[in-house]
Amino acid sequence: xxxxxxxxxxxxxxxxxxxxxxxxxxxxxxxxxxxxxxxxxxxxxxxxxxxxxxxxxxxxxxxxxxxxxxxxxxxxxxxxxxxxxxxxxxxxxxxxxxxxxxxxxxxxxxxxxxxxxxxxxxxxxxxxxxxxxxxxxxxxxxxxxxxxxxxxxxxxxxxxxxxxxxxxxxxxxxxxxxxxxxxxxxxxxxxxxxxxxxxxxxxxxxxxxxxxxxxxxxxxxxxxxxxxxxxxxxxxxxxxxxxxxxxxxxxxxxxxxxxxxxxxxxxxxxxxxxxxxxxxxxxxxxxxxxxxxxxxxxxxxxxxxxxxxxxxxxxxxxxxxxxxxxxxxxxxxxxxxxxxxxxxxxxxxxxxxxxxxxxxxxxxxxxxxxxxxxxxxxxxxxxxxxxxxxxxxxxxxxxxxxxxxxxxxxxxxxxxxxxxxxxxxxxxxxxxxxxxxxxxxxxxxxxxxxxxxxxxxxxxxxxxxxxxxxxxxxxxxxxxxxxxxxxxxxxxxxxxxxxxxxxxxxxxxxxxxxxxxxxxxxxxxxxxxxxxxxxxxxxxxxxxxxxxxxxxxxxxxxxxxxxxxxxxxxxxxxxxxxxxxxxxxxxxxxxxxxxxxxxxxxxxxxxxxxxxxxxxxx
Numbered sequence: 007x008x009x010x011x012x013x014x015x016x017x018x019x020x021x022x023x024x025x026x027x028x029x030x031x032x033x034x035x036x037x038x039x040x041x042x043x044x045x046x047x048x049x050x051x052x053x054x055x056x057x058x059x060x061x062x063x064x065x066x067x068x069x070x071x072x073x074x075x076x077x078x079x080x081x082x083x084x085x086x087x088x089x090x091x092x093x094x095x096x097x098x099x100x101x102x103x104x105x106x107x108x109x110x111x112x113x114x115x116x117x118x119x120x121x122x123x124x125x126x127x128x129x130x131x132x133x134x135x136x137x138x139x140x141x142x143x144x145x146x147x148x149x150x151x152x153x154x155x156x157x158x159x160x161x162x163x164x165x166x167x168x169x170x171x172x173x174x175x176x177x178x179x180x181x182x183x184x185x186x187x188x189x190x191x192x193x194x195x196x197x198x199x200x201x202x203x204x205x206x207x208x209x210x211x212x213x214x215x216x217x218x219x220x221x222x223x224x225x226x227x228x229x230x231x232x233x234x235x236x237x238x239x240x241x242x243x244x245x246x247x248x249x250x251x252x253x254x255x256x257x258x259x260x261x262x263x264x265x266x267x268x269x270x271x272x273x274x275x276x277x278x279x280x281x282x283x284x285x286x287x288x289x290x291x292x293x294x295x296x297x298x299x300x301x302x303x304x305x306x307x308x309x310x311x312x313x314x315x316x317x318x319x320x321x322x323x324x325x326x327x328x329x330x331x332x333x334x335x336x337x338x339x340x341x342x343x344x345x346x347x348x349x350x351x352x353x354x355x356x357x358x359x360x361x362x363x364x365x366x367x368x369x370x371x372x373x374x375x376x377x378x379x380x381x382x383x384x385x386x387x388x389x390x391x392x393x394x395x396x397x398x399x400x401x402x403x404x405x406x407x408x409x410x411x412x413x414x415x416x417x418x419x420x421x422x423x424x425x426x427x428x429x430x431x432x433x434x435x436x437x438x439x440x441x442x443x444x445x446x447x448x449x450x451x452x453x454x455x456x457x458x459x460x461x462x463x464x465x466x467x468x469x470x471x472x473x474x475x476x477x478x479x480x481x482x483x484x485x486x487x488x489x490x491x492x493x494x495x496x497x498x499x500x501x502x503x504x505x506x507x508x509x510x511x512x513x514x515x516x517x518x519x520x521x522x523x524x525x526x527x528x529x530x531x532x533x534x535x536x537x538x539x540x541x542x543x544x545x546x547x548x549x550x551x552x553x554x555x556x557x558x559x560x561x562x563x564x565x566x567x568x569x570x571x572x573x574x575x576x577x578x579x580x581x582x583x584x585x586x587x588x589x590x591x592x593x594x595x596x597x598x599x600x601x602x603x604x605x606x607x608x609x610x611x612x613x614x615x616x617x618x619x620x621x622x623x624x
Contacts, residue, residue: 019163026052028152028223047211047213064190074183079176115500120229214596243614253612256609260562270543272481274543275485278428279431280320282300282508284504285507287300290509309510313534325346326535343379349624353428363385363426369405414429415472481516485510486510526556531570586610
């Protein structure tokens with residue numbers, strides 16, 4: 007018969023065993039990546055991950071251990087076993103759900119589940135659409151399997167709660183339970199060391215996937231939720247003054263008189279293209295034939311050949327493009343309306359210059375808290391999913407791109423000029439259900455994504471062809487740029503520069519004829535688009551401190567320019583010398599091209615430190 011006072015250790019062992027089993031499920035689900043690990047590393051994944059597993063187990067044991075202590079003190083009247091089983095069932099369901107969601111999200115995003123998906127809870131329909139390409143049946147089966155595994159482990163390891171031994175006083179029993187509760191402090195902190203356990207403690211390998219696999223998902227989610235972004239700065243590589251000195255030369259540009267426009271106050275049509283990765287853009291060296299419209303514009307208008315997204319999510323791309331503001335590695339400033347109110351914004355600047363402003367999107371603007379950011383920016387008109395007729399909401403996200411651009415084409419003649427109109431496409435987002443016959447064969451995710459990009463490129467081409475016939479076209483500059491890249495095609499690693507390279511083109515009747523066909527090779531970031539545009543409009547850029555004019559001569563300290571980007575949880579810096587990527591948790595370089603100097607890595611560390619310090623001050 008099981009001893010009553012072994013119940014608490016058995017309960018702890020139950021959760022620890024469950025987390026080890028969940029780690030095995032993660033490794034099996036990503037078998038292709040697991041197969042690339044060196045021999046013996048899988049065992050190390052389990053071993054190094056035990057510290058976070060034990061910490062997560064300790065947190066989950068706090069309530070049951072409290073109940074056990076209280077139940078021992080009160081006696082048989084207290085429904086202890088029912089409460090313990092109820093708590094375990096609820097906690098087990100939540101943990102199984104998090105574990106299952108993490109399996110597919112890691113494949114799509116390249117990092118373990120954290121608090122990021124919580125910002126999508128206000129728009130669950132859009133969140134579900136984002137997961138439209140996931141193998142739902144497989145995931146549901148795994149979820150059910152994890153629930154069954156939990157029940158099997160609980161009944162086998164924990165079982166029924168034995169009665170209090172005869173003659174054993176309630177006070178002594180409660181004291182024993184309290185002792186076990188106090189002992190949870192050790193695994194909860196991850197040991198007896200001075201600093202409590204954190205994610206970096208389970209990072210042991212130079213292979214990012216091995217480190218990621220060791221992370222405990224419930225612990226990671228809870229840590230991300232409760233992690234305060236009020237300081238101190240977690241990216242402290244050097245003195246703040248040294249970081250500022252290293253970053254400032256990138257924004258010390260030489261005077262430039264390059265003006266590509268025939269007029270200082272043209273209409274501005276700012277088209278943001280969902281997930282348009284450079285890997286599918288022919289003029290950037292990507293696959294041929296997927297973006298014929300963009301490739302044609304690159305031959306006849308102005309194209310930027312070395313632009314990189316600042317981050318990897320849509321809401322991050324919006325802030326980088328429209329406010330010229332860097333992204334944050336483990337959060338996003340768009341989640342904090344108090345902070346976004348302090349950001350500069352192209353719409354606000356141009357409205358102050360007499361421009362009318364409007365924003366068009368076929369989906370829900372509440373998604374990922376984007377609406378609060380756009381309202382703060384002062385757009386006079388916001389058009390979103392609810393503004394389209396039900397028959398036109400023909401995408402899982404809302405209205406497809408041809409519907410969006412057709413509506414905008416009808417309404418632009420009524421827009422007071424000069425106008426600043428922003429449009430954000432959506433059809434090339436998962437699940438890639440575009441309303442056209444497939445151009446490229448295949449039913450795999452990469453083929454579906456390729457077809458969705460082709461569709462959006464096609465409808466943008468039709469839109470521009472119609473726009474050229476409109477009276478407002480002659481006085482309009484069109485900016486075409488992606489919100490971020492994509493791991494497809496090729497399952498590009500989350501940190502790799504190829505995932506972040508994106509197109510940027512300028513077209514429109516306001517372009518000076520001498521500018522047509524011009525190629526800009528300077529390396530730059532999405533954050534630099536704002537200053538580049540404002541310089542063409544002959545407007546000051548001082549409010550956009552993290553943005554530089556890509557048409558100006560490159561800074562003397564960075565000939566050829568430089569592009570910084572971040573991901574969860576690390577950064578990359580790309581220059582003509584090559585790229586270097588860095589893992590913040592492991593505190594080590596992920597990849598580094600042979601020609602990259604130490605100063606480039608130090609610059610990336612300084613940029614991350616200085617930009618996050620600025621984020622904390624907002």
